[in-house]
Amino acid sequence: MEAVGARSLVRRRGRPRRRWSIPALPTLRPAMLAGGARTALPFPLDAAGARFYYFARNAVWAAVKLLGLPGKEVLVPAYHHGVEIEALVDAGAVPRFYPLGVGLSLDPHVVVARMTRATAAVYVIHYLGFPQPLDEIVEACRARGIPLIEDCALAGLSTDGERPLGSRGDVGIFCLYKTFPVPNGGVLVVNGTRPRGVPPPVPPPWTSTASHVGSSLLENLRLRGGPPGHWLADALRLAGRAVWSGAGATRVPTGTQHFERAHVQMGAAKVVHRILAAQDFARIVEVRRRNFFLLMGRLRDVAPPLVQELAPGVCPLFFPLVVARKSEVRRGLAARGIEAIDFWRTGHPAVRPGEFSDVDRLRETVIELPSHQDLSPAAMEFVAQSVREVLGA
């Protein structure tokens, strides 16, 4: 598959000027709807008994039930999205928070030191695809006979050396639509011999899936089609919206901040499997790593790097940029057609501001830049140059 290149070059007022549209998430090409079987499916897509939900949050909720955690204490990181904590709480678990160590890494000594007799499970998040140091925590969980939950919602396709993230914990939780161009999808895998008995997910409304598929196809057109692609995508989006709202069709949004019990049993759409079968997984990892390296090299001198290296096997979800004025920087990038995400500005209200000052600082200063598999080196150079301009570098 060809990543988007210099085709978006347009001329305005005699000056060559690129008009980019760089979405935060990968987009769907029509050919992917035909499926395919290019490569074997990687973990967790190939895992026996993997449950495919609409969202990762549904998998978190199911994990609490499956592991018998209602009414019990779960150690969770203070740096989190918020919706995973809502899902834990809704399912009946009681979160107790632990701080981060350096950068995006937890400190295993601190986590182990926080375990008490009341601790019934430990929850770790592999931020943006970067593996957490798990050895000590796995050992401590094993010694106490309590489960480890690996949240890999941001870590699809990432490995720690040879070992896929999400395969060491008692359960692994994944979000598919962040890494792949699928309309919905979250996965729960149960590793080892724990019982797997959670009720099977129910199919989502087809209208919702169709709406997300349509949006992603239009994003793809906008990304690859140059100015005519932009024009056509805008026209089709307006027409689609009119038809959709006229028909009163349901759309269950993805990427939202809050958990909804009404959707907890909702499963992934069938087309998700078809689209996954059309992915070139090795290439996705390769391109994401290349793009991350490019941004790392170009932005090191204007923003302090949050991660120091890209270890073998890491499949980065986004490039984290540390900036003082997040909103201003995001606005500047949006004006250039780049969708940067302010992913974790706020967390769950159970964590009070000031309680974990390092986490507060991350929430105040980190935005995520797109670096996914649709983006060519030229697109990444445009992102890097835009960041430099916006920061006045």
Ligand SMILES: Cc1ncc(COP(=O)(O)O)c(C=O)c1O
């Ligand atoms: C760490 C983490 N876990 C779980 C989730 C929930 O993912 P989903 O939106 O698929 O429910 C998110 C969402 O961003 C997340 O960041």
